Amino acid sequence: MTKRHITNLACGTALCGALLGAAPASAAHHVHLVHPGESIQKAVDAARPGDTVLVLPGTYRESVKVTKSGLTLRGMGPGTVLQPAKKAKATKKSAAAQKSCAEMGNGICVVGTKSKPVENVTVARMTVTGFSRTGVMAVGTANLNVHGVAAVKNGQWGIAEERAVHSTYRDNVARNNGDAGLFLANSVTAEKGATDTAGTVVEHNLLEGNRIGVTVRRLRNLTVADNSVTGNCAGVFVVGDENKPKAGKITVTGNQVVKNNKYCPKTARLAFLQGSGIVLTGTENTLVSRNLVTGNSGKSPLSGGVVIFKSFVGATSDKNSVTDNSLSGNAPADLVNQEATKHGNAFKGNTCKKSKPAGLC
Template sequence: MTKRHITYLACTTALCGALLGATPASAAHHTHVVHPGESIQKAVDAARPGETVIVLAGTYHESVKVTTPGITLRGVGPRTVLTPAAGKSTKKASSTRKAVKSCAEQGNGICVVGAKNHPLDGVTVAAMTVTGFSRIGVMAVGADHLSVDSVNAVKNGQWGIAEERSAHSVYRNNVARDNGDAGLFLANSITAEKGATDTGGTVIEHNFLKGNRIGVTVRRLRNLTVTDNTVTGNCAGVFVVGDENKPKAGAVTVADNRVVRNNKYCEKTAKLAFLQGSGIVLTGTEDTLVTGNLVADNSGKSPLSGGVVIFKSFVGVTSDKNKITDNELSGNAPADLVNQETAEHGNAFQHNTCKKSMPAGLC
């Protein structure tokens, strides 16, 4: 056995414990170990459902596509680094090929892909850095019960970590930093116009989101929790977004997050005004709960600036029956609480600690 190949072994309880953390004695299973200079993709392709691919510390110049259910792709921490292959131009490839594009040709680092009517179940991506990709660090399409844990998604061109057409996901302990758009982006569909879908309880928790255009974007989804995250130094902190499609986005809980100093300036786009100084923004949503958050020192002059903002949608969709309660707000401008809807839409502001609101009287 030499170092320069992918090792296949039936791992003992002690070895699994060393590489993967505590593992029950009955859980011995096949593990594939990838050393620097070897192909992660070959190991992933060789793995069967329920097996693990361990990627040792080093820099790996490749993209990886996962299509096998139940496998775990795990590095050993931030020193396991995925970055684009040298000399590859994803833009050139995407403009010259008409066939279905590979993960690399799409400009993505790791792609977790299920079939249209058959979601890919039980995949875990963990403990590695994914950086420098022209589009997305980690992208999931058609996944079910996906776990993304302790991934550093850094300086990717569009989103750090993203999903569409997926449910029951858990995003935990990740760092999404200095990505071109959202650090974490979750949507029902990126391209198709359709009503909000039920995620079945997707959880975004204990993540650190800094230096992105938006820390977390939740678009056209229902039944999802954003909790205990630190969101700072972005142009905007947390966006929960709906549109004119039915059912409406909502039934989202944004709780116990620290959303502070999201004052980076981002220029306007074709769909959105310039961003600066937005803490938590709800637009086109219903029945969303914003509670227990620390929202401080988010300051700007964008139409969406402020601590917690219920924004009247650019496409004319109202925000209805949202509840903003028990938050601690200070130093946000133009105000700690901003409600652009009229009273008839039933948005409630209760028991918040704050000094200034628009209109007056919400604190």
């Protein structure tokens, strides 16, 4: 135990009470306090399941890897800043899967295995910025909780996960990241059918200035709710492909999707993006309801307010419901359905002026 090791959550000090809440003395959970100039990773390595690593305001130039269940990594708000080290230290093993979190270009990595996920980890109340790949990356997790994190100006994703179940992403800011502000997928690399997230929730986040605000790729049983999505090239992407099962049983509700009109050039996977509000492609049984979708305007094949897009790889979108949304000022139209009527996509109760084809409003 170090001199900066607070030995009990029920210590009775104002710091413990205000930031961490009450806990019974019998829990014997500890708070590891990290000051500027000290190593967050050393505190994480010293912590045991149930402990909290509390990082004081300051700039910390390192990457942090969490592989223990039940750990909380918490800053003191936006003033706790994690940035890349000036030069990532090389490891002896060179295979990509064996590289360190820093070598992979990530800020915070929460990592389990296929057979043993890391469970009940919380990452909260800090800024993660300037990493070449991802601000916060989770692989092989269960019951992950990320809240109050600002993921800013990272090269690829602000916050991302793969092979994860029952995650919660709440009250985060993902701004000016190279690809998606929030990216959730069954697998980052493998082409395979969608997996069940067991109820992952993405809610009350601000997603601004990214290529895509939030991408949900090859997943099922997930909710995207009450987020503010603005100034991206595209707002919300729900993406499947030709594999089975399809992406689906996803709810997109209560979001404000406004003026996502930034221009992003085409990639190997997609045409150029501009002016896309909410896009469904290769999905089934997805509900898009009670969203405010305004001012998304562009000439991309995916432009429009709510767009059911005919996939480039030939995957159809089937039996999706677009209901009770408020849409205005989107171009080429507020509602766009590129699928044939036989696929059973329904548009009901929406407030809008223009649709393609006509008659969906």
